[in-house]
Amino acid sequence: xxxxxxxxxxxxxxxxxxxxxxxxxxxxxxxxxxxxxxxxxxxxxxxxxxxxxxxxxxxxxxxxxxxxxxxxxxx
Numbered sequence: 001x002x003x004x005x006x007x008x009x010x011x012x013x014x015x016x017x018x019x020x021x022x023x024x025x026x027x028x029x030x031x032x033x034x035x036x037x038x039x040x041x042x043x044x045x046x047x048x049x050x051x052x053x054x055x056x057x058x059x060x061x062x063x064x065x066x067x068x069x070x071x072x073x074x075x
Contacts, residue, residue, distance in 0.1 A: 004070065004072060007066055007070045007072060008072065010066065011063050011066055011067065011072075014059050014062060014063050015059075015063065017059055018056050018059050018060065021052050021055055021056050021059075022056065024052060025049065025052045025053070025056075028045060028048060028049050028052070029049065
């Protein structure tokens with residue numbers, strides 16, 4: 001059976017992944033990254049922004065679930 005330390009390490013890894021995704025997201029939100037859409041106009045890639053935000057939220061749900069199920073205070 002996995003101990004609390006293993007779960008804390010798992011949560012820390014998920015949070016590191018969230019941090020990477022937030023860093024990836026920043027240039028899109030700031031308008032620093034622009035892409036060509038199907039009509040050849042430059043603009044923010046809203047699909048990419050949405051996908052990154054959804055992945056961050058999904059990781060948070062997993063973190064919250066592990067904390068709850070394992071009875072952890074936080075990691």
